Amino acid sequence: MNLLILFAALLAPVLAATPATGLSVETPAYSDGLTLSLSWTAPDDAHSLILLRSDQGEAGPWHVAAGPWPGTKAEHQDKVTTDPTKTPPAAHYWYRLVSLDEDTAPPPEADGDDAAAAEQAYVAALLAGQPATAAVQGTPVASWLSASPGYLLLLALIVSVGGLMLWFTDRARKGHEMFIRRMPGIDAIEEGIGRATEMGKPVLYVPGIDELQDIQTIASMLILGQISRKVAEYQSDIVVSCCIPIVREVADEVVGSGYMLAGYPDAYNPKNVRFISSEQFAFTAGTNGIILREKPATHIFLGRFFAESLILAETGYVNRSVQIAGTAEATQLPFFVAACDYTLIGEELFAVSAYLSKDPRLVSSLKASDYVKVFVVVMLVVGTIAASFGSSFFIELFTISG
Amino acid sequence: MSAPSSSSPPVDKDKLERVLATDCGSTTTKAILIEKVGGEWRQTWRGEAPTTVEAPFEDVTRGVLNGAQEVAELSGRSLVRDDGAGILRTNGDPTKGVSAYISTSSAGGGLQLVVGGVVLSMTAESAMRAALGAGAIVMDTFAANDRRKPFEQIERIRQLRPDMILLAGGIDGGTRKHVVALAEMLKAARPRTRLGGGFDLPIIYAGNQRVTDDIERILGEMCDLKVVPNVRPVMESENLGPARDKIHDLFMEHVMAQAPGYDKLMRWVDAPIMPTPGAVGLIMQTIARQRGINVLGVDIGGATTDVFSVFDGTFNRTVSANLGMSYSVSNVLAEAGLSNILRWVPFDIDEKGLRNRIGNKMIRPTTIPQTLEELKIEQAIAREALRLAFIQHKEFATDLKGVQQERTIADAFRQTGQDSLVKMQALDLIVGSGGVLSHAPRRVQSMRMMMDAYEPEWITEVAVDSIFMMPHLGVLSSIHEEAATEVFEKDCLIFLGTAIAATGEQKPTGPALRVQFRLPDGTGVDESIDSGRLRRWELSRDDEIEITLTPLQRRLDVGEGPGKARTAKVRGGVVGLVVDTRGRPIHLPDAAAERVRKLQEWVEALGEYGAGGQSRWAGQGAD
């Protein structure tokens, strides 16, 4: 309390400056709903300015929102709350701008319990001793759009990908032929199934050794659905060898519905979808056992592979099987290329599903993402060139900020 | 392996002097006489008579005798026995008879087969290759993956009335389940033969040899089952010979024996009667083997188009059942699309009118074009029929599928799949036959049709079979190969000439190819030919010249690599030498007026149509 009196005594006699004029509060364009834009005409004689804010009404209570600034400042972006999850913004805010003279002390930097009281005392002293504008009301409103070039670019990308997809889907539905370049590896899958059928041997499918949530495993499961449907059409058998229990459960479901869709639900034998072991090399040994004992005519390795890739592919090669492998794991690709008949490289793995099913939705998303890739590559090239010549304009285009 | 097993006594080919050959087609029976004239084999006389398989005659031999009689009258040599009971054989008398009589037959729709296998692109395809190679028409192909439900397959088999069924499936030691399922399906369908009659349907089993017992148990009672070695003993190779020979044997035993008069004909001949297309295939193979060349042959008929090819010794035949010039002409329109036909018509025409004209040709198949305009339309349709049949052939003539690949790192990025065996750049000879090609008013029209449809690359000889003698020579080659090839080269084929074209990306304008050679009369030719042109020089078959071809564009290739010159020996024909700089694939302008102008230019460059017609339709094209 002593402190408060002290402040009041200090400030009271000094009335040197004039208040700022024309204080206005606006919601900025593309606001996030947490910011208000203030502007005013600075008084000639103010040494510094301080901004007070209230979320209750014209009468306060007032808090120091920002400042003190040099007396010439004429605008400010006020962030009404720093942590909107803890302190959600109020519906309205009121502002007063106080002009200070040279001798006015800066706001107290107190911590703990005293802080609020110290601020109140300081503010009261300010309002009593210094010229201030009348209270001006502002309403923070979140706008739908942020004008930040980064955001806009992102939005444009999303819209154009979506638009492209819709457009391609529409075209595909209307019977326009969608060109997907030939991928001999995928064409070979059907050939491999045929080979297995003729030889009276099963097809072996290994969906990689990673968890189900891995994108490659997900892609592999999608492909497995289509392959098992083909296998069912050929009335042949498919053996799926899994390293993760949950993957086996999903594979079981996927293969079963593949047979169902092909119209041969009775031909599905769940014993052929197997969980071998969660241990990488135990799994590898077990799968090699299947290769050597059951002598599948065709091996399909699609998914995420690690050190076991060459062991599997090498065993398969010795077994004289047709082998088709595909992984986005760059380190394993050379081994597959060396030991397998056909290898799907990287992104090709994710295109298989669309390629096989010719489903307009899948094909069009493949097509659209291809165009986006082209766009991204062009941007990279342009950006590289721009940066090489010292222009930061292009990089700023991609800056994402409030 | 290709010669059919013969039940007749073998012919001593050294004693052959004179051979009578007949081909009993569905409408006419064609007889030709092949004689040794001054040490070389030549075809000397020919005769024709309507085929007499159907009512009221119902005896194929009457047509044969009529045909032979015509040859006899023309040659002044008696060929028919006085009692009309056969063809007279030489008995020391040089003015009478022949030393051998042979025949082919396609009467009554030819040999019609249904084939089955486990996988369409594998054993079913091997079975199909065996059947087509034997000269059969494949009515339908059944497989485990033909996307038909078993009951649909059964219903289809019940509708079809094949002469025989060829069942393959599984490699030796391969699938048992699928082959048994196919046999059970056949059993449930109880197929019947086309000609009815009191014999069981012949079924040839050429599949997994370990399943033979099961197949015999299932099908043995129901039909006349013959087991031959597997057409696909392992995934890596085919063994078509035994199945093909068995088809020929059964063709004689069952099919021919049922047809009216064939029992007699079979006793008359000195070599087994072959199905006509089988004989054509045989002569193609013989000629390719003897001369060491790659051959493409086509026979375009009213209802079907047969394509034969021999590339590096591998023979393939396909039948495009619904691509023809009369009965199936509307189907050519349906499959090619009107715009593809119109692109070859060198004048403007009303589309609805054209559709109606084509429809009318279908319902009145025997009519012939009377005006030049009609002829041009017909030849435009022929180009598309030839092209479509060729596409089907290229798709069929591939390496075996389902085989482990030895691929290198470089192949990992290759986007092409299985290549066709048909490689235009390696092709040496195109042989065309069938009315629209053989009987075109001007030979150059046949040359143009084949050049437009097949787009031959680099240096290719083009010929037509003028009187469809290939079937006769096919059977002849089974008893005397050299005689057959000699006659084939000298009398059967009419060499049209040599077509020359560069491959590679071509600029639409500007000079494309420089041609240098010396004509037989000593005149030197040195010309730069612009893109989009056809250029023709007269050159006979007997003259061989040395020609130097120099690509004038960096990417053009005439066989020595892009931009590199090539010198080669070429011969001409009734048309001569034709240099084609229209690009590969042939570039046709999109705008109608521009296209018509270009087509007119090509027509004039080659002198394709008569002048009268030209002036008559020039006015039509201009407006």
Add this chain to the structure above:
Amino acid sequence: MAAIFTPGLKVTEHTIVLKDRRLPMEGEVAVSVGQAVRADDVVARTELPGKVYPVNIANQLGVDPGQLAQHMTKQVGDRVEEGELVAATPGFLGLFKSEATAPVAGTIESISAITGQVIFQAHPIPVEIDAYITGKVVEVHAGEGCVVQAAGTLVQGIFGLGGEVKAELMLSVDSADAVVDAGDIRPEMAGRIVVGGSYATVAALKRAVEVGVAGMVVGGFDYDEIKELLGYEVGVAITGGEKLGLTLIVTEGFGRIPMAPATFSLLKSKVGRRASINGATQIRAGVIRPEVVVTDDDEDAGVERWVPPEPKGLSIGDQVRGIRAPFFGKLGRVLALPAEPAVLDTESKARIMEVEFEDGEVAIVPRANVEAIEREEAGA
């Protein structure tokens, strides 16, 4: 080549019509030689085997194909109802039983010990063949069918769509060269066969289907209309099984061509009579042309099988019709039949004839491009 023979379409008022009525497979013939039959009488019947349903019962039960036989409760040849139990495993103490049922009512064709498949055959579908024309049975093919003979009027068309229809004839337009449009199709035409005109528009045909017209006989129509009507192109001229809604017979060809006057007047004279028509066309070996048959009910066609006379050659003075451009659809009279081939505009050689067309034009036409119009000459 002694005789010049150009096959033409039959358009005759009095002729003997023979119809071979055959079952698609062996069955029972319901008539005997000499028996008079009405067009709608059934002459033969059979049962087509039903659809076949293979089911892998071994997999359904989870047993080895080899053990399937011991679990089957029905055996080969047994009749089953749809959903009836055909196989079951005993399970374990009455638990874990698996059962399999029949997918269709029918019989069990086979039980495979190798594939585990059981083949069910649905009940047969009865098929009956009627006489199609009113006449007499002159021949019976035991188990297959019979030949019905009748005297009457026969008009052959060039191309048709759709199968057999029997109904009363009626005129759509009153001239051979009028165009039949949608407005010419009236509701009273339902269930009738309408005749007339040079050309039927696609609207007219659609309207006819809507109204329920049984058949339509017309001079020509556009080839591309087939696709519009059927939804697919007829590439090969083998027709008869189209699901068009009516039977269509074209007498002249594709395009706008007046119906030949003789054809039109003949059909016109039969208006109100019951006709049997069939659109089935096959232009390969064993030609089948679409036809309109109006039998003379009162006349006795006889029971002796009539034998067709040898085809007559074409001679000078005969009526012919051009069947290919540029004389397509034009009627004329043969002026001369030179023996020597002539060179055509196309430069190819062909045997020709000189024809005087009805408009007075005299032209050289290849013999292959005309057809004789066979007409019954009075007293000839």
